[in-house]
Amino acid sequence: MSHTLALKTRYDAVAVTLHWLTVIAILCLLAMGWTMMSAKPGSPLQFVLFQWHKSVGITVLALTVLRLGWRIAHRPPPLPDTMPALEKLAAHLGHLGLYALLLGMPLTGWALVSTSPFNIPTVLYGVLPFPHLTFPAELGTKASLNATFTSAHVAGVWVMVALVIVHAAAALRHHFVLRDSVLTRMLPRFGQGDV
Ligand code: HEM
Ligand code: HEM
Numbered sequence: 437m438s439h440t441l442a443l444k445t446r447y448d449a450v451a452v453t454l455h456w457l458t459v460i461a462i463l464c465l466l467a468m469g470w471t472m473m474s475a476k477p478g479s480p481l482q483f484v485l486f487q488w489h490k491s492v493g494i495t496v497l498a499l500t501v502l503r504l505g506w507r508i509a510h511r512p513p514p515l516p517d518t519m520p521a522l523e524k525l526a527a528h529l530g531h532l533g534l535y536a537l538l539l540g541m542p543l544t545g546w547a548l549v550s551t552s553p554f555n556i557p558t559v560l561y562g563v564l565p566f567p568h569l570t571f572p573a574e575l576g577t578k579a580s581l582n583a584t585f586t587s588a589h590v591a592g593v594w595v596m597v598a599l600v601i602v603h604a605a606a607a608l609r610h611h612f613v614l615r616d617s618v619l620t621r622m623l624p625r626f627g628q629g630d631v
Pocket of ligand 1: 462490496546548586589593
């Protein structure tokens with residue numbers, strides 16, 4: 437069978453790389469987010485963590501836009517035929533929810549710093565100046581918008597944590613209980629050519 441006709445059984449190298457880079461970035465963002473909120477207000481540590489948090493968060497936004505573009509052009513391998521229809525639906529809805537959060541969390545973060553009374557400029561990784569968003573006055577005062585975006589960002593954290601736990605547990609169930617290839621096809625294959 438020619439290579440092009442072979443049924444796709446794995447996520448391609450780009451999808452795998454973007455998935456795991458995003459996972460590392462999200463874990464760093466959660467750790468930084470919680471640490472900076474408990475750091476001494478106005479301390480140098482808090483300032484540095486805020487800058488890193490904004491830089492890595494905007495990176496997630498860029499990676500997700502790239503990833504969605506790639507995803508539209510490259511269909512992932514189908515889920516196993518043995519999976520009940522309801523589980524397939526749950527998997528698809530779960531992925532949709534994760535994508536919504538991968539866009540929504542950086543966007544609410546960006547919106548909240550753009551409306552913050554502190555008006556601190558964002559300079560990604562200390563080198564790349566990044567603009568603030570502007571909102572039409574009809575949407576509300578800066579202070580009320582800031583409160584709304586901050587609540588959405590902080591609430592989104594918990595929705596994300598819950599969804600990621602269910603998602604990771606489902607992946608581990610596929611590997612260790614159902615013993616199918618759903619997890620391994622998203623894992624990198626180091627040193628074997630076809631990552
Ligand atoms: C996927 C991306 C992101 C994740 C997972 C994330 C996660 C978090 C977490 C865990 C916190 C601490 C919440 C708390 O305990 O109060 C937080 C707060 C915050 N994040 Fe993010 N964040 C992301 C993106 C961003 C971006 C892109 C920005 C800005 C450009 C940003 C700006 C902030 C700010 C300013 C706070 C403090 C909010 C406050 O004053 O209560 N975040 N974020
Ligand atoms: C921050 C954490 C994570 C996020 C945001 C995330 C996000 C996603 C998204 C959006 C997809 C859908 C890919 C597609 O378009 O088809 C996906 C697929 C997948 N993820 Fe994650 N993921 C995370 C963590 C994990 C972890 C910890 C594991 C393993 C324990 C894992 C295993 C998988 C697997 C196996 C797939 C492929 C599922 C399938 O074949 O349908 N993910 N992930």
